[in-house]
Amino acid sequence: MDTIFALATVPGKSGVAVIRVSGPDALSSCVTFGFEPPAARQAALRRLNHKDRGFLDEALVLVFEDGASFTGEPVVEFQTHGSLAIVNAVLEALKEIPNFRSAEPGEFTRRALANGRLDLTQVEALSDLIDAETEMQRKQALKGFTGRLREKAETWRADLIHAVSLLEATIDFADEEVPVDVSEDVNRLLSGVLKTIDAEVEGFGVAERVRTGFEVAIVGPPNAGKSTLLNALAGRDAAITSEIAGTTRDVIEVRMDLESLPVTFLDTAGLRMTDDTVESIGIQRAMDRAKAADLRVFLKGDGDFGDLEPTEMDIVVQGKADLRADGDGISGLTGAGIQNLVDRVKSVLLSRVASAGLVSHQRQNDVLVEAKTYLEAAMGFVGSGPEHYDLASEELRSAIFTLERLVGRVDVEDVLDKVFSSFCIGK
Incomplete structure (x- = not known):
């Protein structure tokens, strides 16, 4: 895998510019500038020297080890002075290192998703947090970024898996000592999930407006x-x-x-x-x-x-x-x-x-509406008796798979490009 780099702060003159490097060879960027990587998570002041360009700048350098960074990869951040000339000189020097390349829009966050540091709902919330203009938008985005929707989805998933296990125990062990009529327990689980999903779908319009x-x-x-x-x-x-x-x-x-x-x-x-x-x-x-x-x-x-x-x-x-x-x-x-x-x-x-839910993106709402369809079909089959439990089980499996898509565990390639296209280069 390539090591990527980019300016993580806004382009232009500023007091400080942060240049982020992430990937398997990130630490070698320090060697390129004439020093050994400092200890992880300890800020170190270093001179950035280049073999051809000479002394570039004095920078604060931070190293994050593999598995403990935003992307989940080894990361080095160079906090230089915010001069256009300095930033360009450092970026040009990084470009010369083998297997290094400029990051694409949202690529740091995309790697965080791939490495399990964030789920897809958190990625969408991070984009909202960056774009937030008002206090209410900031607060709503933070709810998603801290994993509130993912936690709710995990609860739904656990209840649905429990419901499937009850149905399949009846199907697979019908001749043994297991309850034959599990409809009451299954309906209770499904009703609870449907109720909370309904609340999120109903609150989507307002959350999207926020x-x-x-x-x-x-x-x-x-x-x-x-x-x-x-x-x-x-x-x-x-x-x-x-x-x-x-x-x-x-x-x-x-x-x-x-x-x-x-x-x-x-x-x-x-x-x-x-x-x-x-x-x-x-x-x-x-x-x-x-x-x-x-x-x-x-x-x-x-x-x-x-x-x-x-x-x-x-x-x-x-x-x-x-x-x-x-x-x-x-x-x-x-x-x-x-x-x-x-x-x-x-x-x-x-x-x-006051009625806004955690779901604020059309993609998220579409997933929940689809999951609702499967759940309602499953409840119908459960109500038809044990001879239809196998059909109910299949509908519940489809609902579980759909909720996996909500957090980006499966079948998300078709939406990733759209999600990350709105990110800036350094994020």
């Missing part, structure tokens, strides 16, 4: 103050505002951290009847995005909401409160009512987050 971000659409008739409100929320002029109806013709997005919630506010075209072809397209896009949004804020103005009607989960407020004698409603121009609106949006979304 990972990718909620969408809140601002809708209403023309000149209700939608674009001004978006600009006030964003703290900048993200949308063009004017008194001319139809100014906003496309959906304008502003992503923000709403007190730990990842939220994208959408400014949409004013809802009205129009003969303008381009504006009509914008209105249709507004309708489509608003219907797909997690929450809609309806601003009342001079006009109705057309074919888009508020539901009990939506927020309806009066726009342009600064122009009203009673000051009722919300104003993006003066800021009146904005904090109250933000609090209402946050309250609605937080009430949904």
Whole structure:
């Protein structure tokens, strides 16, 4: 196997740059720079010298032994000064070592998976952790990275193996002193697994939204103050505002951290009847995005909401409160009512987050839905009597195999390339 290396920190000028080397010959990189590998897990200050380029830099060197590193392989990390010239010189020197090559995106993590240091759910959570922009995303990603979903899958697997053993004992030893009717115990085990899998599947939508971000659409008739409100929320002029109806013709997005919630506010075209072809397209896009949004804020103005009607989960407020004698409603121009609106949006979304499960990726959800199908079929066969226990056993074996795919033990090559393509080179 090749030894791989890469810059593990962000490219560019910085105080410190970390260059990671992993593989069977990783320790020889130290010899290339003119010193013997330091003791494992003890930081050592060393001069990096090259036979042709001379003195490259003074670096802090860390060695991790085989089986005790992130990848599970021997690893050396060089913490150099964060100069582009220094980093490039060190990388060029490593490239000259036989059997050394630059790492591909996500290859360090892929080796960690292959060497049993991480399971596939942890790999996906690690990607989420790197991409996390809000506190809530960080907390959710850490649940997966610390193995919470894997632990739950192991519990499901153990219960299903127990259920299979009960069924097969009845099948294989029907003439001996074993219980013939094991349906009650088997059903109890399967019901418990199904109940917890159902909870994860039901919580998937919200968990995925925490990972990718909620969408809140601002809708209403023309000149209700939608674009001004978006600009006030964003703290900048993200949308063009004017008194001319139809100014906003496309959906304008502003992503923000709403007190730990990842939220994208959408400014949409004013809802009205129009003969303008381009504006009509914008209105249709507004309708489509608003219907797909997690929450809609309806601003009342001079006009109705057309074919888009508020539901009990939506927020309806009066726009342009600064122009009203009673000051009722919300104003993006003066800021009146904005904090109250933000609090209402946050309250609605937080009430949904409470139902979020550990499953936050479509792949994970698809696996659990497939496992559910096998479990429900198995319960049907168990209910049909001992003569169908062999069929129930086969369905349970399929369910167990499917759960193995959840954590990446079997049949994952078709998804690995997609998973690791989102990683940076040094991870």
